[in-house]
Each structure stands twice: as C-alpha cells, then as structure tokens.
Amino acid sequence: VDPEVRGVVLTGAGRGFCAGLDLRGYGTAPHTEHLGRTQAGFAVQRHIASLIPALRSLPQPVIAAVNGPAAGGGFALVLGSDIRLAARSAKFNAAFIRIGLSACDIGTSWLLPRLVGAARAQELMLTGRVFDADEAYRIGLVVDLLDDDALLDAAIAKAHEIMRNSPFGVALTKEGMWGALEIPALQNAIDMENRQQIMASATADHREALAAFAERRPPRYTNS
Structure with a gap:
C-alpha cells in the first residue's frame, strides 16, 4: 500500500x-x-x-x-x-x-x-x-x-x-468501525477503543494536532 x-x-x-x-x-x-x-x-x-x-x-x-x-x-x-x-x-x-x-x-x-x-x-x-x-x-x-x-x-x-485528519487516526477509525461490527459486547468495543487512543496519543501527529489547534492553523501531518 x-x-x-x-x-x-x-x-x-x-x-x-x-x-x-x-x-x-x-x-x-x-x-x-x-x-x-x-x-x-x-x-x-x-x-x-x-x-x-x-x-x-x-x-x-x-x-x-x-x-x-x-x-x-x-x-x-x-x-x-x-x-x-x-x-x-x-x-x-x-x-x-x-x-x-x-x-x-x-x-x-x-x-x-x-x-x-x-x-x-x-x-x-x-x-x-x-x-x-x-x-x-x-x-x-x-x-x-x-x-x-x-x-x-x-x-x-x-x-x-477526511484528509484533514491524521493518517494514523483515520486508519485506526476505519479499522475500529469495521471491527466493532463483529465485536459481540460493548465492553469489548471499549477495550479496543482504549488501545487505539493510547497508540494514537503517542504519535507526533497527535502532538502536531494539539499545537495546530492552539496556534489556530491547519495541522501538518507527517504520519509519524
């Protein structure tokens, strides 16, 4: 890909x-x-x-x-x-x-x-x-x-x-939405979401999104 x-x-x-x-x-x-x-x-x-x-x-x-x-x-x-x-x-x-x-x-x-x-x-x-x-x-x-x-x-x-959002965030959201259709219980979905959020919060793109919001400018994502 x-x-x-x-x-x-x-x-x-x-x-x-x-x-x-x-x-x-x-x-x-x-x-x-x-x-x-x-x-x-x-x-x-x-x-x-x-x-x-x-x-x-x-x-x-x-x-x-x-x-x-x-x-x-x-x-x-x-x-x-x-x-x-x-x-x-x-x-x-x-x-x-x-x-x-x-x-x-x-x-x-x-x-x-x-x-x-x-x-x-x-x-x-x-x-x-x-x-x-x-x-x-x-x-x-x-x-x-x-x-x-x-x-x-x-x-x-x-x-x-959609491209205004980070590539990793978009990929996780797509994966999570499709996965949630197969997950049998709410808690299973929440567990999956928790893991996604922790992974995404560790990325440079997350830090860039916060900085861009504070500085009132479009984010410049690097998929890192």
Whole structure:
C-alpha cells in the first residue's frame, strides 16, 4: 500500500459503476490449471470474493461514487466501501439470485444487513429487485445523493475533508468501525477503543494536532 495515498475514490468508467461479472465467463484464478472443474470454480469464487476484505483492510478510506448501475459484484463493491455517494442515475441490485444463484455472495449477506437492517436486506436479496438512488438514500445505503455531473467532485471533496485528519487516526477509525461490527459486547468495543487512543496519543501527529489547534492553523501531518 502506497503510504502517500490518503484516500481512494472508487467509481465506474463510463455510464455505469459496475454491472458485475461477465456472464459469458467468470475468468480464472492463479494456479488452477491442475484442478477439476468444481475445484477450479471454487478457486475463482474465492479469488473474486477476496476483493472485499482487501478493500476493508486498506488503511485509507474507500469512497464509492456510484454512477449508474451497480449490480451483483458491483453492488458488493459498493457495500464494501467505507462511504457511499450516489448519482441520481444510480441503480442497485443483488443480481446473483436473478441468474439462479444465491444472493449471498462476495460479502453481501454480511454487509447489507449491517447497512440497511436485516428486514430490508432480506427483501432486497430474496427479490433481487432493482432499486434506485432515491431508495438507496432513504434506507441509508448511501449518505448523499447528487446530480450526475457533481458526483465525482463531491467524492473527491469528501476525501479531502477526511484528509484533514491524521493518517494514523483515520486508519485506526476505519479499522475500529469495521471491527466493532463483529465485536459481540460493548465492553469489548471499549477495550479496543482504549488501545487505539493510547497508540494514537503517542504519535507526533497527535502532538502536531494539539499545537495546530492552539496556534489556530491547519495541522501538518507527517504520519509519524
């Protein structure tokens, strides 16, 4: 991971965000030449699904700027991002179930209920229906709804807003927020937060933030 990169904006090239897998062929995964058909297919599935944990493990925040359709695997990419903005042209669906597969794919069964609640997630996944940007905003899937020509600028502006904070503080916050979704009890979350705060308080960037606040100037972070 390039430490000079402070944030990632994920958007589609062209008229759509991502329509998911090419139904004419799912491609291959490395080192599967010697495997049987089922085993090779499973390797491809795992290879594709590994993208979502990879997004989550990045220390930088990932902002999805959803332009046009986000279906199937593209929908999962939206769910796996840290912040989601949508153009008014955006459309979403858990498309896997529409082609005879389970809607539970590439992390969707874990991510969607945590973003919109279990009841709404069940309905969206069991039907596989397409829903628009207005509904995505209404159910809390996306945090902002924008005109298409303003979407990318808004996503970049959001990234710059996050960059006003220290890189270590941002990375810890992202890690802690995702981790808290898996922590079973309040005290476990507090224990994690306590460790994060002690680590962050020992950094030069924390001292710089305090000095900048006292001197009424923007902080100059060095990720140290």
